[in-house]
Amino acid sequence: MILEKKVPELWTHLLMVAFAAVCVYVFLPSLLIIYKIIVTVILIVILSIDLVLIIRKKVNYLKLTRLALVNLSILLIIVCLIFYTTNFLVLTDANSLKSVLGGSTLMGKLLFLLICFLQPIVLPLPEAVTIPAGSAVLGSFNAAYLGYSGTISGIATMFLLARIGG
Incomplete structure (x- = not known):
């Protein structure tokens, strides 16, 4: 019963992980492979923590992993903006x-x-x-x-x- 209430939050976490993966693998093609691996490991760890929290029925702590995903997404957006801004400055x-x-x-x-x-x-x-x-x-x-x-x-x-x- 508790799990059914938190299914939308779990979908939100999965969408945020997918967004972060797309940012790393599609929008940042020249990013070093070690950084791509680090971000992938962080995403897997966050999803694993989500899974453990759901299994142990401590769904109130999902807010912490959501906060981590939001911060990671903001960081990736900033990195994408810096990457494409510096590529755009070539045109000047x-x-x-x-x-x-x-x-x-x-x-x-x-x-x-x-x-x-x-x-x-x-x-x-x-x-x-x-x-x-x-x-x-x-x-x-x-x-x-x-x-x-x-x-x-x-x-x-x-x-x-x-x-x-x-």
Whole structure:
């Protein structure tokens, strides 16, 4: 009877463990294998403690393991944010932006258009970096056309967001 009341909390713990595993194995691909093993062992230990607490009918202590899972999830989210922020900062240099755009012609054009669209809204990139890098990789006409249309549509979107959202 006590176990039936705590089944949703057990599912919450399993979902949090799955989230932490996805963070470690999918979102942090370049993480050293030793750190992946350490996080996996921590997750297994927490789930084992959950199982022991349920078997011994001390379900009130499940709050402690939930707290540990929440703290571990917050730590993994912070690590993911740091990882992807440092990967994003590569785009602030003109030479690295050229190497990112130069991979595929179609994908390079779409990425350049996306960068120009997001630039007035959220990206802290000056156009003095993006437009010359785009014209060095995509050509002057393509970079001017894509840069202009992306920037204008980004400015219009920003205006509509400010107008509607307040």
